[in-house]
Amino acid sequence: MTERKDTAFSEFIRNASEEEKKAVYGRVMEKASKAQQAVMRTVETHRHVSGVLLMKSTT
Structure with missing residues (x-):
């Protein structure tokens, strides 16, 4: 067994308290x-750039 x-x-x-876990989760989500x-x-x-290039190439 390893x-x-x-x-x-x-x-x-x-080991972290619920408050610590919530704080870390909030930072991760942000x-x-x-x-x-x-x-x-x-x-x-x-x-947007592709659309402009396509319009220029077709006119």
Whole structure:
């Protein structure tokens, strides 16, 4: 049988208070939301640029 090696994450999950877990979860969700918004802005920018290029090439 192999020895279980705890990670900082697993120790945090086991030992942190509910308040600490909520605070970390809130920060994670905020960062994830900002990252998603950045991706969507990039997609919209590329879509707009592609549309302009397509219109120019077809006229």
